[in-house]
Amino acid sequence: xxxxxxxxxxxxxxxxxxxxxxxxxxxxxxxxxxxxxxxxxxxxxxxxxxxxxxxxxxxxxxxxxxxxxxxxxxxxxxxxxxxxxxxxxxxxxxxxxxxxxxxxxxxxxxxxxxxxxxxxxxxxxxxxxxxxxxxxxxxxxxxxxxxxxxxxxxxxxxxxxxxxxxxxxxxxxxxxxxxxxxxxxxxxxxxx
Numbered sequence: 001x002x003x004x005x006x007x008x009x010x011x012x013x014x015x016x017x018x019x020x021x022x023x024x025x026x027x028x029x030x031x032x033x034x035x036x037x038x039x040x041x042x043x044x045x046x047x048x049x050x051x052x053x054x055x056x057x058x059x060x061x062x063x064x065x066x067x068x069x070x071x072x073x074x075x076x077x078x079x080x081x082x083x084x085x086x087x088x089x090x091x092x093x094x095x096x097x098x099x100x101x102x103x104x105x106x107x108x109x110x111x112x113x114x115x116x117x118x119x120x121x122x123x124x125x126x127x128x129x130x131x132x133x134x135x136x137x138x139x140x141x142x143x144x145x146x147x148x149x150x151x152x153x154x155x156x157x158x159x160x161x162x163x164x165x166x167x168x169x170x171x172x173x174x175x176x177x178x179x180x181x182x183x184x185x186x187x188x189x190x191x192x
Contacts, residue, residue, distance in 0.1 A: 052152030062183035094150035
């Protein structure tokens with residue numbers, strides 16, 4: 001009888017250990033699945049490639065973006081543009097300057113940008129906009145529906161919607177809005 005009690009007691013301890021192990025495994029699997037789903041459907045981490053968004057973003061900064069699922073893109077958003085037609089740049093990080101239905105005009109002589117005739121207050125840019133690329137100076141351009149006109153904050157060192165190779169960016173090519181600089185840790189910050 002005493003031997004049977006010891007066997008039951010050790011089996012009971014073993015069952016508890018296996019139960020706890022399965023509980024830990026279940027929590028780990030659910031956690032990993034949640035992280036995977038969030039990263040696939042809501043958030044994504046992207047590395048900045050180049051200085052076209054300087055001084056806001058620096059080359060090799062790692063940023064966290066939220067995909068446009070619950071919100072709509074708007075002027076001023078820093079966005080990741082996918083399917084860029086620039087060789088070696090799968091994604092571009094730029095700022096939305098104008099949206100579908102709006103008119104944009106760049107006065108390169110004065111270094112000013114106008115949206116619907118209103119001079120834009122752009123405290124985030126590195127220098128006045130003196131580069132036109134494929135735009136004509138001081139000529140209004142209408143942004144097509146469901147498209148966006150994007151520019152880098154380093155206006156004179158950025159290939160963006162002013163260049164025919166980028167042009168107007170379709171809504172379907174906006175991956176999401178950049179919210180945080182996450183690395184390097186010395187630059188960790190919220191962007192809005």
